[in-house]
Amino acid sequence: MSRVKSWSTGTCCRWCPQPWPTATACSEARGGSRGQLWRRGRRMCLCRRATWFAARRMNYLLGLLAALFLTCSALAQSNPVRREPGKMVVVGHAGSGFLRPFNTFNPLPPSSLRSELKALRDGAEGLEVDIQLSQDSVPVLYHDVTLNTMTKTGRGCTSEFPVAVLTSLAYAGGWPYDWFQHERIITLDTLLARLARRPEFPYLHFDLHEDLPCLNPAQAQVHSAALARQLVRLLQRYRVPAERVLFVGDHEATLRRLRRLWPAAAQGYEITEDFTGNFSKARALGVEAVVLNGDLTTPANTAQAHAAGLAVVTFGGRSAKRIKQLVGADPDAYEVDNVTKLRRRLGRK
Template identity: 30%
Template sequence: MRGVLAVAHRGDPYRARENTVASFLSAVATGADMVELDVRLTRDGVPVVLHDATLERLWGHDRPVAELTADEVRARTAGGVPTLSEVLAVTAPVRTLIDLPMRAAEPARAAVAAVREAGAADRVSYCGDPAALKAVRAADAAAEIGLTWKRTGPPRAALLDGLRPAWLTYRFGLLDRALVARAHDRGLRVMAWTVDSPRAMRRLLAMGVDAITSNRVSELRRVIGSFSAP
């Protein structure tokens, strides 16, 4: 089932610290089809790759990224928090999924600008909050969008018409065969996140999902390769 995409959640965090260049390089080497990352905006408007609003959990500094310049972030993390531009350079062999979980439009516009500057628009997708994705669509009419949807009921038709997503991305526990089938009937592919159990991976493959996001991309690659549809 090579057609099902193995998506590396924040890189390869069981082998290297999440959302770092080392983590993304490991994910690419391990066989990921796509790497997922999170974008935050620094005080001086530089998109950097970090999930949390502050540096505390990963880097031991209780400072919001939004209050620091890109140079200050680099100094406090010894260069560990990369810019989006730096990551796009190392993920060039595969696709990159940029997660924009906040409603703000500014990080979305900055991410699109960085992708365009890197010449990477044809290998980047976006997911996240609908408000942020609207900013992506306004900035790039051709962007591939995955609407992150957190309920089993379908998205509003007006939202789908405005965003024109290629994907619906769901927390894996929300999915069942009927929901996947309904999405496919609408011409939408389905991505499940974030799945680390081989048993859950196989259950999702049996449902017919099109992509699975995991912290254990090497295990996911193995399960996809050995799966036989019932």
């Protein structure tokens, strides 16, 4: 079979999809032998072939990237907590975190008003809020199990006192924190009223604290129903968008009640031990996310959750090394004690 089809009217070779123009062949032919022309033509053909295949590979890669983008977009639409890679939501853990003497100094009690607002000033996109219920069924912000540990004069549980008593209790951080803070317990209504002044609500993660030693099993059921009912009623009164809300807990009865009352609001099942067993419970409940402590936030666990269509929210970690480790696990949201440090790690200003 002849390698060269025509020397006068046009040339082509078996390696190229199209013939060369006659002008090119004639130009190449000047001053060269038939063999030289063939070698030059072959090099040109091979170059064309390489370019053609490179273009096909580029189109293939662009197609893959487009498919990945569409997949991520579809996930974000079907699960409001899921985020595309690199789009992690920065959430202030109980606001600006917990009392700490250094790295960096924080005198503000967790889930106090100043703590929550400081996290937003530091650049947080969302807030984690610790929610408990007063004796007269008013949602209040408080983290610890009893009032003994974080207030100056309070004793017992939030469920034992009406809201008027709870909001009169001053936080006690001890020395030197109390030199810099004069916070009191606040209601969720107070926080929402402040947030409603903003152009839009931040993402709100409501950590439901229900394991109170002052409640017997029968009281706990009544408490669960009242908590779900009052929480949804208050959020809807302030018209907080459902896509900005995440209810976090590990009490299945409460999560089911919240689902009936507000189906559009996302839920997160908190897991602090036995990932395998509790992950199965989370899937059975139909929640949108699993909320993992630092020890369980690993690349493997995150990948398993994402493969099942669940988002991952992590919390904890104060040091730069620990924050870097948790970011590397690729969670969708990070409830962090130090918002500034996390934003710096993510390269956000």
